[in-house]
Amino acid sequence: MFFHLSLSDIADILLVAFIFYQVYKLVKGTVAINIFAGIFTFYVAWLLVKALNMELMSDILGQFIGMGVIALLIVFQQEVRRFLLLIGSKYNLQNIFNFERLFSKPSIKDEVAEAIVRACDYFAKTKTGALIVLSQNSELFNYAQTGVLLRSIVTEELLENIFFKNSPLHDGAVIIADNKILAARCILPVSDNNNIPGSLGLRHRAAIGMSAATDAHIVVVSEETGNITFVKDGHFKVRITPQELNSFLHNDFTGFVVNK
Template identity: 55%
Template sequence: KHKDTGEKPYIMPIVHACMNMSKTKTGALIVIEQGVSLDNYKNTGDTINANVNARLIENIFFKNSPLHDGAMIIADDRIASAACILPVSHNTRIPKSMGLRHRSALGITEVTDALAIVVSEETGNISLAHNGKITTKISGKDLERMLAQESID
């Protein structure tokens, strides 16, 4: 369907899952590996090693699921692991309204070239972090477009 996302089959399932979680205000943190390996962070969580599937993503982040806390890491077009621990950003300019998920999303993008998507539990807003910068309140369409780009800057 989309020629842009042809090489990145994980984009649409992630976008669908994020839009659904946004509606239900289900908090989520999804990190997509780029050039820099995230192996160190994958090993802090539980190995999933599954195809990227919207229902599975939503299931993992469902409020009382044992894996809902922490980050999901997507690598090589697969869900590598979940409940992963990320470095937290100590950037003092982060607004107080942003919680641990947003700080972790920024943290991982400060030390790697990964992309990090956050769905806020408080507002349902979707944010995308890359290179230590975060774009908040993005639509599903924006998310799809930004993930399809090779680099976001």
């Protein structure tokens, strides 16, 4: 044996691998992946000149490497922010001392799910654009504050009125939390992932960006095609039926074939 691995070493390796995997998920498909590849190439070149004992080049590159942490924070400030949001909201750390909310599985009432399904079916038939965010463990109040707070009962008629094209609240997202409409006309973070098909518009990009930054589930109805899309964990399934939507709202994802 040339080396000895302890339990702490294994835990250390797994933790670093987890962090790198999460960082890769954040930058995959974005312009930041090219920057990340450039920095990695620069670091490999520094290791190579050190191994070849090229002292002058090693010192020059070493000066840049020494400022690497600051440079990374500047270059990847948006990705760092998204990573911290992912750790804080996606893994429900804000409720770590709220044991009732921490260990309870969020569920949607049957009447609320039925109202959403009927409204989305109507939106699909009339080609009315809609963007509905369903809070899970995170309350999403910071996103709700970007819109108009309602705190109202979820009904099919209210959803249809909100997303009516001449309504002052239709341009934005509706956030549903604790089986109530928390807010409407909310602004969501838009994904800059280059792998998103061009056939998906700004509503879909906002839904994918929101699901990547939080644990929320999002329903999108396309204004152009009338297709219903369900989004969770940064992944999405397009052209779902009202029956599939009802299953997804009740956390039954057996038919959720991921599109990336």
